[in-house]
Amino acid sequence: SIFVGCSNDNDTVLNQQQKSIENYLKSSHNPRLIDEAEVPESMDDNPPFYTRWDMNIYRYIATYYNEGRDALPKISNGTTFDITYTAYIFTGNAPTISTMFATNDIDIYNELVAQGLTPSDYWDLEPKRVTLGDGDLFDSLETALKGCYEGDEVEIYLTYPEAYGKDYIGEDKLKIVVAN
Helix, strand or coil: CCCCCCCCHHHHHHHHHHHHHHHHHHHHCCCCCEEHHHHHHCCCCCCCEEEEECCCEEEEECCCCCCCHHHCCECCCCCEEEEEEEEEECCCCCCCHHHEEEECCHHHHHHHHHCCCCHHHCCCCCCEEEECCCCCCCHHHHHHHCCCECCCEEEEEECHHHHHCCCCCCCEEEEEEEEC
């Protein structure tokens, strides 16, 4: 008989990332969030919550309770829409300009210019037009955006396997505004 025990440093890093993301969402995020599974037991009306998939994709929709949201177009496979985004390396704290690595958000762009930077040398500031399900985005983003509505402001947190594949690089947070 052969008994094999495996230890993979990437598994340890992944577990740490999952805990770090959940800790941030539940304690430091403003507003503090609860897991979607906890919503029915919540004492709050319309509690701010996050949704997760396989402990690797986390989504918070800041506009979830906005009046009239459900009357707007819903994002599903085949829907073409524009994304305004800002992407950050997740550090366990609130995102800052110093942890940002890409954006097409004009407000963030203006903030960078005010600091003397020239982001237009690196990024296209036009909203990114995508069609859900056409491979324009990686699978984890498609998963997180499916079910959103036009105009939603969405935060998406990804562990390294969802952002980069099997090779550990880091955790990312994407702030996305969906528009048609």
